[in-house]
Amino acid sequence: MKFFVIGDADTVLGFRLAGVEGDVVRTADETRASLEKAFARKDLGVLVVPERIAQLCRPLVDGHSAKGAFPLLIEIPDIAGPVEGRKTVKEMIRAAVGVQL
Numbered sequence: 167m168k169f170f171v172i173g174d175a176d177t178v179l180g181f182r183l184a185g186v187e188g189d190v191v192r193t194a195d196e197t198r199a200s201l202e203k204a205f206a207r208k209d210l211g212v213l214v215v216p217e218r219i220a221q222l223c224r225p226l227v228d229g230h231s232a233k234g235a236f237p238l239l240i241e242i243p244d245i246a247g248p249v250e251g252r253k254t255v256k257e258m259i260r261a262a263v264g265v266q267l
Contacts, residue, residue: 167209167210167211167212167236167237168187168209168210168211168212169181169186169187169210169211169212169213169214170186170187170188170189170204170207170210170212170213170214170237171186171187171188171189171213171214171215172188172189172191172197172200172201172204172213172214172215172219173188173190173191173214173215173216173219173244174190174191174192174216174218174219174244174245175190176244176245177216177219177242177244177245178190181214186214189203189204191219191222193222194222194223197219197222197223198222198223198226201213201215201223201226201227201230202226204237205230205235205237207237210236210237211236211237211238212237212238212240213237213238213239213240214240214242215227215239215240215241215242216241216242216243216244217241217242217243217244217248217249217252218244218246218249219244220241221249227239227241
């Protein structure tokens with residue numbers, strides 16, 4: 167299973183330096199198209215998307231996450247930092263597993 171990133175140019179460049187493929191998106195339409203393409207791929211295990219990019223297509227992102235389907239979609243902060251009011255990955259794991267890391 168592979169990792170894939172969809173995001174702004176800085177985020178995608180950083181992941182590409184680590185050997186992870188990705189798509190640079192700028193608009194909601196580009197984001198939606200890239201997400202739908204990624205959701206259809208059978209070789210992806212983890213899809214990484216910056217929070218601000220995910221906000222462009224919130225219903226699509228939340229719908230996929232609610233299904234518990236692959237690829238696993240992980241939202242990360244971008245260069246501007248975390249979006250205020252959003253749970254961190256650590257908090258989501260604590261809620262899902264019931265164990266504090």
